[in-house]
Each structure stands twice: as C-alpha cells, then as structure tokens.
Amino acid sequence: xxxxxxxxxxxxxxxxxxxxxxxxxxxxxxxxxxxxxxxxxxxxxxxxxxxxxxxxxxxxxxxxxxxxxxxxxxxxxxxxxxxxxxxxxxxxxxxxxxxxxxxxxxxxxxxxxxxxxxxxxxxxxxxxxxxxxxxxxxxxxxxxxxxx
Numbered sequence: 018x019x020x021x022x023x024x025x026x027x028x029x030x031x032x033x034x035x036x037x038x039x040x041x042x043x044x045x046x047x048x049x050x051x052x053x054x055x056x057x058x059x060x061x062x063x064x065x066x067x068x069x070x071x072x073x074x075x076x077x078x079x080x081x082x083x084x085x086x087x088x089x090x091x092x093x094x095x096x097x098x099x100x101x102x103x104x105x106x107x108x109x110x111x112x113x114x115x116x117x118x119x120x121x122x123x124x125x126x127x128x129x130x131x132x133x134x135x136x137x138x139x140x141x142x143x144x145x146x147x148x149x150x151x152x153x154x155x156x157x158x159x160x161x162x163x164x165x
Contacts, residue, residue: 093152
C-alpha cells in the first residue's frame, strides 16, 4: 500500500505505486497501515482504534437524532410484546416527566433518556430501541428489527 503526502496530510491512498506528479504530492511512502478517508478533515487517516471510536461516536449521535411518531413507536413496541394500554400507558402516567413529554410531543427522538428509562422497566434494551428507530426510518427491515 502507498500513501501520498501533501503539506503533511495523507491525500492519496493506493494499492499501487503513486506518481508524485499525478497528484502534485510532496512525497510517497510505502506502508503496511490501512488508511480510510475522513471526510470531516478531507484527508486519509490510519484505520486504527481512535478512528473506530470516532466512527462509533458518530453513529451513536446519528442514531440519537432519529425520530419517529408516537404511533409508530407504540406499534413497534407491541411487536416486541409490550402492550400499550396495560403496560406502557400506566408507566407513562406514573412518571410526571414522561407524561408531560408524551402528551406534548408529536415525535419522539431516540436520544431522549426517558425512552431508555421506560424501556428498561420492560426488559427492552438500548439496542432494541436503536433498532426500533432505525426500522421507523427505513434503515433496517422489520425482520432485522425483530431479530436483533
């Protein structure tokens, strides 16, 4: 593998040798390190633990911003075996903050910590909630939602 460097930044990453003139580079180096394109900084960076952590954090933030209607939320919880009228509604009514937010919101946002708090009362994991919101936003299939 080869990296092409310009102004101390890795601008080119290739399996074959790189010609400095083709890319107007300062230097080319052979490397065993795998690189990936980081569009946030517009250059290639080593694919290492730090990069993996950054990707996980970006994905966590992205999922946190997913939204769904209360209707979809309730219907998906029903598919997980949670009855709205017998279980969820009483739990919401028992929690003043949850009741206030439930009654005043139009859509639920995944990053709302009350969702995890309520879900944990019924054995629903954070991953299952993530998948609920992914399914509601057409990112995964219903089969994937129910099997994860």
